[in-house]
Amino acid sequence: MRARWLPRGLLLLGLFVLLAAPASPQRENFSTEVGLIELIGDPPPDQITKVYGPDNSPGYVFGLDANTGQVARYHLPSPFYRDFSLLFHVQPTTDKAGVLFAITDASQSIIYVGVKLSEVKDGKQQIIFYYTEPGSQNSYAAATFTVPSLMNQWTRFAISVEDEEVVLYMDCEVFERVHFERSPDEMDLEDGSGLFVAQAGGADPDKYQ
Secondary structure, eight states, X not given: OOOTTSOSOOEEETTTEEEOOOOOGGGTTSOSOOOHHHHHOSSOOTTEEEEXXXXXXXXXXXXXXXOOOEEGGGTSOSSOOSSEEEEEEEOOOSSSOEEEEEEEOTTSOSEEEEEEEOOOBTTEEEEEEEEOOTTOSSOOEEEEEEEEOOTTSOEXXXXXXXXTEXXXXXXXXXXXXXXXXXXXXXXXXXXXXXXXXXXXXXXOOOBOO
């Protein structure tokens, strides 16, 4: 995937997934790129199976019992990046809803930042981007994009956040732009904030499959 459209800096996961953000002196101890292997381990747990995508890049199949939760601040700075991107290369195997990536509060009650696929209906589904201000009572869907069903096919897409705009890229091309409102305040991550791949812990019951 070409990175020409990314904001400055990155966090990489895999199914495949990636998050990007500008570097700053306060965040110098954090890499601008974090890989999925760092989040799930190598070798991964028994509930996560390594596979290979169409370009022979490694990917992972997540079982229903897979536990991918970690403390977010092991990998991410607080305050969290204001501008960032999340890149995905996925092949959902069911038409059910599922969370791809989530940063949650310490109690796993809300999703601060996350991406979820909705259930497939009439050949289409939604890519939902969550951005919830700390102190909120419920997770907030800041942008929702309707796309053709992604089930049973490898698909590359990315969500880029810069200022008050969320952009969905499909195969490195702009698919849709959405304006959203957010506080100018920084997003502080609590000590126990969670970081999840293919689920959102207790914040959402729908796991990616």
